Amino acid sequence: MSKQSELVASSECCTPLAVEPLTGHQAAELSRMFKALADPVRLRLLSLIASHAGGEACVCDVTGAFELTGPTISHHLRVLRETGLITGQRRGTWIYYRVHPEVLARLSAVLVPETAGVTA
Numbered sequence: 001m002s003k004q005s006e007l008v009a010s011s012e013c014c015t016p017l018a019v020e021p022l023t024g025h026q027a028a029e030l031s032r033m034f035k036a037l038a039d040p041v042r043l044r045l046l047s048l049i050a051s052h053a054g055g056e057a058c059v060c061d062v063t064g065a066f067e068l069t070g071p072t073i074s075h076h077l078r079v080l081r082e083t084g085l086i087t088g089q090r091r092g093t094w095i096y097y098r099v100h101p102e103v104l105a106r107l108s109a110v111l112v113p114e115t116a117g118v119t120a
Contacts, residue, residue: 016112033107036083041066042076049086050099058094 022030037043048065049057063073077097080086084103088095 015110017110018113022110030107030110033083033085033103036079036085037107039076039079041068041072042080045073045076046080046085046099049097050104056096056098058096060094062097 037046044065045062048062049055052061059073059077063070066073077086077088077095080097081088084100086097086099088097090096
């Protein structure tokens with residue numbers, strides 16, 4: 001199983017930080033994903049892909065949004081792929097990218113503050 005498949009398949013890390021402390025493994029896994037998102041170019045790429053019609057974008061659809069070279073964009077897309085945030089599928093000469101919503105849900109779930117005992 002590839003690292004990307006392991007990250008997507010893993011069901012750990014869904015307990016909010018305010019409820020239960022992370023294990024060392026959980027912290028290491030989450031920090032890789034948050035580190036990937038901490039870069040403004042990668043965060044914007046993820047947003048462009050996720051918000052594109054059909055939730056999928058060709059690399060040709062996102063490169064024009066940046067004043068960066070093709071290899072630099074490819075590097076950032078590779079980082080997002082390796083952390084399991086996106087997946088890519090080659091179709092002819094282009095690669096189409098799609099966000100893994102379940103991975104984003106895991107990231108957001110861990111940041112949910114404890115709401116027990118809070119009244120509206």
